[in-house]
Amino acid sequence: xxxxxxxxxxxxxxxxxxxxxxxxxxxxxxxxxxxxxxxxxxxxxxxxxxxxxxxxxxxxxxxxxxxxxxxxxxxxxxxxxxxxxxxxxxxxxxxxxxxxxxxxxxxxxxxxxxxxxxxxxxxxxxxxxxxxxxxxxxxxxxxxxxxxxxxxxxxxxxxxxxxxxxxxxxxxxxxxxx
Numbered sequence: 001x002x003x004x005x006x007x008x009x010x011x012x013x014x015x016x017x018x019x020x021x022x023x024x025x026x027x028x029x030x031x032x033x034x035x036x037x038x039x040x041x042x043x044x045x046x047x048x049x050x051x052x053x054x055x056x057x058x059x060x061x062x063x064x065x066x067x068x069x070x071x072x073x074x075x076x077x078x079x080x081x082x083x084x085x086x087x088x089x090x091x092x093x094x095x096x097x098x099x100x101x102x103x104x105x106x107x108x109x110x111x112x113x114x115x116x117x118x119x120x121x122x123x124x125x126x127x128x129x130x131x132x133x134x135x136x137x138x139x140x141x142x143x144x145x146x147x148x149x150x151x152x153x154x155x156x157x158x159x160x161x162x163x164x165x166x167x168x169x170x171x172x173x174x175x176x177x178x
Contacts, residue, residue, distance in 0.1 A: 074115050074131030075103035078167045079150060080174050088175065092158045097174065099150045101132045102167065104142040108135050117152050118166065126158060128174065129166030 079099040081088065088095070101110045113133040120127045130150065134140070164171035165178075172178065 074113070074133045075101065076167050077101050077110070077114070077130040077132045078178050079128070079130055079165055080177050081163065083177070086175055088158055088163065090157060090159050093154045093156070094151065095128075095154065095158075095163070096149065096151045099130055099132075099148045100178075101145045101148075103132070103134060104140040105132075105135050105145050106141045107143040107145060109146050110148050114148070114150065117150075119152070119154065120166070121154075121156065123161070125162040125164050125171075126154060127164040127166040127171050128152065131167075 077099050079097045081095060081097050085096055099110065099114065101113075110132045113135065115131045115133065118129045118131075120129075163174045165174040168178070
């Protein structure tokens with residue numbers, strides 16, 4: 001090899017070229033942040049789509065009363081205590097509320113399709129979650145659904161705890177109309 005030629009010279013430090021360097025487009029180091037962000041986004045999307053862990057509400061305490069409500073899974077519903085029944089006394093165990101199915105149900109009443117509520121007790125709150133079995137058929141229209149009266153019994157007095165509607169995320173104050 002002759003001095004000053006444009007041929008590639010090899011050394012222990014890696015390839016080197018004699019003469020001025022010519023730009024070849026964006027360098028890989030400039031693309032690394034974008035590729036890293038793309039990789040993270042891809043992992044997040046794959047993890048979200050591949051989740052097989054069902055979201056399960058805690059079990060309700062056993063009820064002494066037989067129920068005509070169907071068992072099994074159901075769609076979300078929201079509920080609240082009627083304003084004429086407020087304020088709730090600390091010793092309250094029986095609660096009357098108003099439920100509205102949030103899934104499309106062609107405007108049908110949820111009568112006979114409301115599951116027993118799942119009630120979770122903590123020192124700060126009592127969270128009550130209702131679900132409603134979808135009406136028969138594959139497709140439902142989506143007009144507003146009717147209000148439906150519900151009554152349930154707590155296994156312990158409400159006390160000074162908040163009463164929450166677990167059908168909302170996050171659970172909301174069930175003593176106010178949604």
